[in-house]
Amino acid sequence: MKSHVQVAVIGGGVVGCSVLYHLTKLGWRDVVLIERSELTSGSTWHAAGGFHTLNADTNMAALQGYTIQLYKELEEISGQSCGLHHVGGLTIASDNDRMDYLKAEHAKHRYMGLDTKLVGPNEIREISPIVDTQGIVGALYDPLDGHLDPSGTTHAYAKAAKVQGAEIYLRNPVMELKPRGDGTWDVVTEQGTIHAEHVVNAGGLWAREVGAMAGIYHPLHPMEHQYLVTDDIPEVYEHGSELPHVMDPGGETYLRQEGRGLVLGIYEQDCAPWAVDGTPWDFGHELLPDNLDRIAEPLEAAYHRYPCLEKAGIKRVINGPFTFAPDGNPLVGPMPGLPGYWAACAVMAGFSQGGGVGLVLAEWMVEGEPSRDVFAMDVARFGDFTTRTYTRLKVVENYQRRFAISYPNEELPAARPLATTPAYGIWKALNAVFGAGYGMEHVNYFAPPGEAPYEIPSFRRSNAFPTVTEECRAVREAVGINEIHNFGKYEVTGPDAESWLNLIMANRTPALGRIALTPMLSPKGKLIGDFTMTRLAPERFQLTASFSAQSYHLRWFQQNLPAAGVTLRNLSTERIGFQIAGPKARDLLSRVTRADVSNAALPFLHALQADVGLVPATICRVSYTGDLGYEIYVHREHQVALYQALSEAGADLGLRPFGMRAMMSLRLEKSFGSWLREYKPDYTAAETGLDRFISFKKNAFIGRDAAMAERDQPPARKLVTLVVEANDADVVADEPVWHGEEVVGFVTSGGYAHYVQKSVALALIPRDLANDGAAFEVEILGERRPAKLITQALYDPKGERMRG
Numbered sequence: 003m004k005s006h007v008q009v010a011v012i013g014g015g016v017v018g019c020s021v022l023y024h025l026t027k028l029g030w031r032d033v034v035l036i037e038r039s040e041l042t043s044g045s046t047w048h049a050a051g052g053f054h055t056l057n058a059d060t061n062m063a064a065l066q067g068y069t070i071q072l073y074k075e076l077e078e079i080s081g082q083s084c085g086l087h088h089v090g091g092l093t094i095a096s097d098n099d100r101m102d103y104l105k106a107e108h109a110k111h112r113y114m115g116l117d118t119k120l121v122g123p124n125e126i127r128e129i130s131p132i133v134d135t136q137g138i139v140g141a142l143y144d145p146l147d148g149h150l151d152p153s154g155t156t157h158a159y160a161k162a163a164k165v166q167g168a169e170i171y172l173r174n175p176v177m178e179l180k181p182r183g184d185g186t187w188d189v190v191t192e193q194g195t196i197h198a199e200h201v202v203n204a205g206g207l208w209a210r211e212v213g214a215m216a217g218i219y220h221p222l223h224p225m226e227h228q229y230l231v232t233d234d235i236p237e238v239y240e241h242g243s244e245l246p247h248v249m250d251p252g253g254e255t256y257l258r259q260e261g262r263g264l265v266l267g268i269y270e271q272d273c274a275p276w277a278v279d280g281t282p283w284d285f286g287h288e289l290l291p292d293n294l295d296r297i298a299e300p301l302e303a304a305y306h307r308y309p310c311l312e313k314a315g316i317k318r319v320i321n322g323p324f325t326f327a328p329d330g331n332p333l334v335g336p337m338p339g340l341p342g343y344w345a346a347c348a349v350m351a352g353f354s355q356g357g358g359v360g361l362v363l364a365e366w367m368v369e370g371e372p373s374r375d376v377f378a379m380d381v382a383r384f385g386d387f388t389t390r391t392y393t394r395l396k397v398v399e400n401y402q403r404r405f406a407i408s409y410p411n412e413e414l415p416a417a418r419p420l421a422t423t424p425a426y427g428i429w430k431a432l433n434a435v436f437g438a439g440y441g442m443e444h445v446n447y448f449a450p451p452g453e454a455p456y457e458i459p460s461f462r463r464s465n466a467f468p469t470v471t472e473e474c475r476a477v478r479e480a481v482g483i484n485e486i487h488n489f490g491k492y493e494v495t496g497p498d499a500e501s502w503l504n505l506i507m508a509n510r511t512p513a514l515g516r517i518a519l520t521p522m523l524s525p526k527g528k529l530i531g532d533f534t535m536t537r538l539a540p541e542r543f544q545l546t547a548s549f550s551a552q553s554y555h556l557r558w559f560q561q562n563l564p565a566a567g568v569t570l571r572n573l574s575t576e577r578i579g580f581q582i583a584g585p586k587a588r589d590l591l592s593r594v595t596r597a598d599v600s601n602a603a604l605p606f607l608h609a610l611q612a613d614v615g616l617v618p619a620t621i622c623r624v625s626y627t628g629d630l631g632y633e634i635y636v637h638r639e640h641q642v643a644l645y646q647a648l649s650e651a652g653a654d655l656g657l658r659p660f661g662m663r664a665m666m667s668l669r670l671e672k673s674f675g676s677w678l679r680e681y682k683p684d685y686t687a688a689e690t691g692l693d694r695f696i697s698f699k700k701n702a703f704i705g706r707d708a709a710m711a712e713r714d715q716p717p718a719r720k721l722v723t724l725v726v727e728a729n730d731a732d733v734v735a736d737e738p739v740w741h742g743e744e745v746v747g748f749v750t751s752g753g754y755a756h757y758v759q760k761s762v763a764l765a766l767i768p769r770d771l772a773n774d775g776a777a778f779e780v781e782i783l784g785e786r787r788p789a790k791l792i793t794q795a796l797y798d799p800k801g802e803r804m805r806g
């Protein structure tokens with residue numbers, strides 16, 4: 003065994019072996035994998051081996067596509083068969099909503115290069131004659147679906163990695179992980195200690211325990227999962243070719259051929275978390291006792307859907323555990339605050355996702371950043387808000403919803419409320435409908451008095467629509483109030499604060515009392531943040547960005563902080579407050595502060611510190627609504643007092659609370675982008691227009707060379723605004739944009755702009771097509787709707803309201 007390595011991967015399941023293989027693929031040779039038993043000794047050996055591309059996140063779907071296409075390459079390099087069966091697969095819809103969902107997924111596949119198709123009941127019967135199509139509306143057929151041999155595939159990854167220089171140490175448990183303080187680790191194993199520059203936790207079923215060795219908690223939980231293998235069935239073995247997979251979400255089952263019989267897997271509502279207090283170290287190549295009672299109901303539905311099952315005996319029941327994160331996506335990447343420690347765990351579909359996870363992690367380690375936005379599986383999308391109970395409840399919810407339709411306006415109820423601000427009680431009394439992000443509750447809108455505070459999940463305009471219109475109108479015609487707690491907020495102080503911010507942000511730091519918007523770029527020029535910087539004192543700055551990106555941003559800050567001269571504090575939940583926005587916002591503010599807030603004294607993009615009502619506050623003149631607006635930041639203990647002052651003073655001005663739905667509608671009227679929609683690491687500043695906030699005059703900043711290159715040679719695509727002739731459904735994200743008979747781009751986000759009464763889509767399209775008035779079509783729920791490109795914002799295009 004080596005005593006010093008570049009990377010020690012812990013865990014020889016499909017994920018660890020894929021990470022090992024991809025590290026060698028990208029050129030690192032001094033890499034080892036340590037496995038406590040034999041390869042596949044966790045979840046991997048008893049998997050059903052199915053693979054598919056369908057995933058709500060387009061980057062996840064693309065990585066699943068990559069995984070599936072990788073297997074041939076693996077077989078060639080390793081000489082080991084993966085036991086591939088590319089039989090294709092149907093996902094069936096037994097109601098119209100499910101069909102809408104499949105139509106939306108199918109539309110996305112157009113620009114992702116995936117060759118899926120929508121089929122009706124007759125075609126379904128042709129593709130898979132064992133399906134009883136009664137009650138079925140249609141299905142999505144994906145020719146890439148199939149299954150493989152889990153053990154063969156894991157060994158193929160391992161062999162291919164070894165061929166390319168990696169070593170694997172079997173029967174050797176890792177017992178301790180000791181940081182040396184310089185970002186490297188002593189990995190203490192039964193057979194000795196290895197000094198590793200990087201460690202990767204690919205511990206699968208034991209990832210929680212391996213994380214605990216490094217002093218951290220990974221929000222993941224194992225669930226029991228059962229599938230049945232039937233005896234031989236004539237309808238199966240007499241069918242001329244191998245039958246395709248069938249996913250029946252309504253019935254909570256998946257089905258495929260296995261030899262002369264079938265495999266039927268079940269995601270049941272009555273599901274069971276496993277090893278709640280930790281995975282026993284002596285669990286290995288064993289199964290859990292069957293529990294057919296738990297799956298009786300979906301089983302009965304399956305017997306109706308596939309009548310041939312009725313005559314078949316059950317040969318085997320497999321009940322095995324595997325792990326999930328609270329949202330069902332993997333936990334991958336560098337652990338915030340823990341240099342040299344990387345996660346590759348909570349991979350619930352190792353044979354669909356394992357290749358993509360290995361590729362992304364290897365890119366991140368070898369090249370410094372992944373080649374695409376992987377926030378959907380980034381370990382940093384969860385922060386320290388997660389508790390063990392939160393994780394378990396969310397994982398159960400996710401398991402139960404494995405086959406549920408995900409509606410764009412849906413808020414999932416489990417483990418809520420977790421974090422709230424003092425204003426929560428005020429909003430609740432006003433009949434607020436809440437959403438949650440990064441554990442924190444926020445108001446989506448206020449339901450009318452007497453109506454249940456619930457937004458009905460839908461792909462079309464929901465019951466929130468009329469109220470959101472009213473909330474938008476209050477902002478545009480009087481004044482609205484909304485919380486600003488769901489910004490991430492950081493304080494940067496110290497003698498080197500300015501020079502550090504000038505290094506990590508692309509814009510120049512503002513002068514004292516001024517505010518500047520700025521993109522934050524990766525070394526390759528990708529957008530990794532859109533920040534507002536406010537200079538509150540010569541050596542004190544406030545930064546604000548997305549609340550959900552806290553852990554993600556803190557990781558980047560910490561990775562780039564100098565040893566001395568800069569102090570960074572995360573004030574996200576400590577400094578909260580309200581924004582007031584609308585033509586009467588200044589009247590309102592002047593009633594509650596003695597400070598001069600006239601346009602001359604406090605112009606747009608300026609800040610001042612003053613008492614508001616009873617409490618000390620920082621007032622920032624910024625506006626995401628596009629109207630005259632102020633953000634008023636106070637300490638959380640002062641939030642209620644601030645509200646009191648504003649609400650009393652604003653009563654006769656028509657002050658009305660508004661929620662995130664209105665906020666996201668108002669910003670569309672101004673063509674303002676938002677984080678993880680228009681601004682994310684898939685895109686660059688010049689593609690999205692954020693290059694207007696880059697200062698090329700100042701000294702070097704991270705991403706400068708890449709941004710400069712784009713200045714010289716503008717990128718091929720451009721973010722634009724389209725006004726869509728929509729019907730009763732607006733775009734959400736990822737819908738294809740057609741130009742003539744060609745798909746030329748996709749929607750980043752959009753919705754209904756309530757005040758101007760237009761349906762809006764923000765989209766990335768080829769730059770040479772981005773001409774004012776150009777005609778396109780946007781596909782919404784399978785229907786191509788006419789859309790016209792506009793180059794002026796729909797509301798106040800000159801920004802006179804915002805600045806006046």
Ligand SMILES: Cc1cc2nc3c(=O)[nH]c(=O)nc-3n(C[C@H](O)[C@H](O)[C@H](O)COP(=O)(O)OP(=O)(O)OC[C@H]3O[C@@H](n4cnc5c(N)ncnc54)[C@H](O)[C@@H]3O)c2cc1C
Pocket residue numbers: 012013014015016017018036037038039040041042043044045046047048049050051052053174175176177204205206207208209212227228229320321322323324346347348349350351352353354355
């Ligand atoms: C019944 C069932 C059916 C499934 N069907 C499918 C399917 O059809 N398609 C699909 O894609 N997925 C399926 N899965 C899920 C799939 O099995 C997992 O996604 C995958 O196996 C996860 O692999 P892993 O490498 O992350 O974890 P694991 O397979 O759990 O591997 C972790 C490895 O780490 C080792 N290890 C842990 N701690 C240490 C330590 N301290 N020192 C050294 N080694 C350590 C373990 O021994 C183990 O070998 C199924 C799972 C089950 C249970």
